[in-house]
Amino acid sequence: MIWQIDFWLLVILIITALVALSVHDLLAAVAALAAYSFFVALLFSQMGAIDVAFVEATLGAGISGVLFIVALFLTRRRSED
Amino acid sequence: MIKQHYQSIIVQTICSLLIPFIQLFALYVIFHGHYGPGGGFQGGVLLAVSIILQRLYLGTKIAHPKFPPKLTMAFAAVGLLIYGLAGIIPMAYGASFLDYGSLPLFWVHDAELRALGILIVEIGIGLGVFGTLVLIFDNLVGERW
Numbered sequence: 359m360i361w362q363i364d365f366w367l368l369v370i371l372i373i374t375a376l377v378a379l380s381v382h383d384l385l386a387a388v389a390a391l392a393a394y395s396f397f398v399a400l401l402f403s404q405m406g407a408i409d410v411a412f413v414e415a416t417l418g419a420g421i422s423g424v425l426f427i428v429a430l431f432l433t434r435r436r437s438e439d
Numbered sequence: 440m441i442k443q444h445y446q447s448i449i450v451q452t453i454c455s456l457l458i459p460f461i462q463l464f465a466l467y468v469i470f471h472g473h474y475g476p477g478g479g480f481q482g483g484v485l486l487a488v489s490i491i492l493q494r495l496y497l498g499t500k501i502a503h504p505k506f507p508p509k510l511t512m513a514f515a516a517v518g519l520l521i522y523g524l525a526g527i528i529p530m531a532y533g534a535s536f537l538d539y540g541s542l543p544l545f546w547v548h549d550a551e552l553r554a555l556g557i558l559i560v561e562i563g564i565g566l567g568v569f570g571t572l573v574l575i576f577d578n579l580v581g582e583r584w
Binding site: 408409412413417418420421424425427428429432 | 476477478481484486487488491495551572575576579580581
């Protein structure tokens with residue numbers, strides 16, 4: 359347990375979450391969400407939960423990004439709010 | 440929706456080189472799942488990722504004959520069937536649900552039978568997750584098949 363790694367991973371996690379919430383281009387939001395998932399996976403594996411980190415890295419950063427992008431093709435790319 | 444194959448030669452070469460290694464790693468994760476991190480769910484997701492990557496860079500017109508979407512539904516159903524049978528067959532022998540110790544495989548002994556039962560259930564989960572995720576992708580793309 360190294361608290362510097364924990365702290366900076368948590369800071370980057372919050373920054374990517376804020377970027378994914380606030381950006382208007384939805385494709386960039388999907389990319390930020392995949393980065394968020396990847397940093398959650400790093401945080402999980404740093405805390406010793408390798409299995410959960412594996413699920414998060416494959417499902418959160420892999421499949422869900424692809425499904426969000428396919429859903430974006432059916433709608434518009436810009437968000438209004 | 441995904442009309443034609445991707446035109447860049449770099450993307451085609453890298454993807455076609457990458458897909459067999461993704462599938463090999465997925466099989467390793469499924470079959471090594473009860474010794475280390477991983478298991479049926481993660482291996483199934485990796486298998487689905489390899490097929491979805493092929494659909495993305497080849498386009499559905501070329502990639503659908505290579506792995507037909509009706510086959511993914513069959514894979515999902517077979518995976519669910521394997522899981523259900525591995526759960527219900529021990530109940531017919533008087534044990535509780537998913538009790539691998541009383542599966543009717545008489546040529547393996549007690550602890551080996553439990554390890555083999557875990558492996559059977561992991562294969563079922565992997566096939567089910569693989570079929571379901573590729574099916575979700577195909578339905579989301581929304582092309583007639």
